[in-house]
Amino acid sequence: MARIKIEKNSSRKEVIVSKAAALFREKGFKAASMRDLAESVGVEAASLYNHIKSKTELLHEICFGVANRFMHKMDEVESGSNSAIEKVEQLIRFHIDEMVNHYEEVYVSDREWKHLADPYLSNFQTQRRMYRKRFAAIIEDGIRNKEIKKIDAPTAVLILLHAIGGIESWHRSTQKINASNLTDNMITILVGGLELK
Amino acid sequence: MARIKIEKNSSRKEVIVSKAAALFREKGFKAASMRDLAESVGVEAASLYNHIKSKTELLHEICFGVANRFMHKMDEVESGSNSAIEKVEQLIRFHIDEMVNHYEEVYVSDREWKHLADPYLSNFQTQRRMYRKRFAAIIEDGIRNKEIKKIDAPTAVLILLHAIGGIESWHRSTQKINASNLTDNMITILVGGLELK
DNA sequence: ATTATTTGCTAACACCCGTTAGTATATTAT
DNA sequence: ATAATATACTAACGGGTGTTAGCAAATAAT
Structure with missing residues (x-):
């Protein structure tokens, strides 16, 4: 035993x-x-x-564990006094860091939250919506300050989040050593774009 | 009956x-x-x-239907004589178009292929890997021609594909009328980047 | 009109699921 | 050492799963 x-x-x-x-x-x-x-x-x-109440409770723990970490980071970034672009970069770096260090939880929270049961489900969806709104607000600030191009902020947020969240492959194939390498790469692409001007 | x-x-x-x-x-x-x-x-x-052999067969039909359409488009784009950036833009536009007009199939093919059974599973994975390689090759061409920034091409491909594939929300919330609007928005962000230079 | 084929139905199968009851054993507190 | 608690086990439950067998009705072919 x-x-x-x-x-x-x-x-x-x-x-x-x-x-x-x-x-x-x-x-x-x-x-x-x-x-x-x-x-x-x-x-x-x-x-x-x-040790646990149900299978669903496991999903609660995973999803809200991740959601809370992201919310706290958002609080921190928002209250800082950096430029909008810097704030966006801070958030992107945090997302990538989470992806590297808490891969399984972040992945599950991203893809499996649909299987949460109410009231957790709607709670989670609300938190998600809030987070995106706050992210979009930062981008809109940047547009107003002429740091960032005139683009649709909510669309930009979705692009950023999914671009990062979709990087399944390199966690397995790449060592953590060149994770910072890839982070720079991602920020170059997402902030600076593909085109060579 | x-x-x-x-x-x-x-x-x-x-x-x-x-x-x-x-x-x-x-x-x-x-x-x-x-x-x-x-x-x-x-x-x-x-x-x-x-009418069908099994539940899994339904998944086969969906996944390979989508995969084949993407492969044919890749053939077409590759054999064209456009610049690398134009080819990338062509592919992005096709992905978005597929997302609008075959949303359910594309979404399922993207997120549920794990439940395919061998030999279909490995077949699908191979096709997927091929597609990404060919996409990356186009980007590498662009880098060589100094059209595109010196970035890691496979990473760029993953970013592009997931950025597009992640746009669940606007299919429901937005009419097809301003889909072209959003397409332009996405290309601006992905090709040109966020930063105002 | 008669036959053949397609397509639907009901009933049931064997199996896997999350979970609970009841009990035994290991650890911790007294 | 004894009692109390935490943790593990076996067995089983009710219910949902994909799928098949066998038969009835609708359509198509002759």
């Missing part, structure tokens, strides 16, 4: 949530079964329920 | 595939049941099997 091994400063529940994130990323929330998860944790399926 | 209604030039199977695409987009492949699909088609679940 082998217990779930825990590192110090982490509960057994946190171990389960972490393994769940990896599994949900690999198979998708619906396709990943509690028996799959149990096997990956090294325990029988029923035993998981000593 | 009401039959599945068909428009002229379309088989009953095509009707089912089309409804399946809408359902898979809304709920995800795994979460969408054959009984859900049957209801949306207006028939009992078992009746579907007079």
Whole structure:
């Protein structure tokens, strides 16, 4: 009867949530079964329920964990006194950093939130909408200050977020060493564009 | 005993595939049941099997339908004699057009291909990899010709594709009338960048 | 009109799912 | 050492899944 091994400063529940994130990323929330998860944790399926309430709770934990980190960063960036372009760059760098260091959770939060149950679902959607609005407001500031081109700000936000969120491949194929390399690359493309002027 | 209604030039199977695409987009492949699909088609679940072999076959049809259209367009663009930037713009416009006119299929092909079964899965992945390689080659041509900035071409491709593929919202919220408006907006941002020089 | 084919139906199958009840064992507190 | 708590196990539940068999009705072909 082998217990779930825990590192110090982490509960057994946190171990389960972490393994769940990896599994949900690999198979998708619906396709990943509690028996799959149990096997990956090294325990029988029923035993998981000593630590968690339900499968959906795992998705809550993952999605709102990520959402909260992004919200806090947005607070920080907004209250700073940088230019709009600098703020955009700060946010892009944060998104990429999150993608590198919390890949599974961010990925799942991005792609699997549809399977949240109400009231969590609408709560999550609201937070998402808020975040995008605040991001767009920064861009609109930049347009007003003539730092940024006259473009549709909400569209720009969607482009930025999805461009970053879509980078699945290089997490696996590339080492973290040249992550900063790729970050610069992305910012060059997204802020500066493709065209050589 | 009401039959599945068909428009002229379309088989009953095509009707089912089309409804399946809408359902898979809304709920995800795994979460969408054959009984859900049957209801949306207006028939009992078992009746579907007079027209299709399996649930997975529906996913095959959707994914490879989309993949083939993209491959043909790539053939066309490659063999043209435009500049690299123009070729990139052609491809971006095609992607957006596909997103507008075949939204459900493109979305499902993008997000649900993981649930394909081998050998279709690896086949699909190979096609996908090929497409991206060919896209990257165009960008590298542009870099050599000094049309395009010195950037990492594969990264640029991922950014472009995901930026476009991520635009879920405006299909619902916006009419097709200003789709061309948004297309221009996207090309401005992606080709020209955010920054006002 | 008769036959053949297509398409639908009902019923059921074997299987996988998330979850609970009840119990045994390991760890922690007294 | 003893009691209390936390954690794991086995067994099983009700329900949903994709799919098949067998049959009825509608359409198409002769």
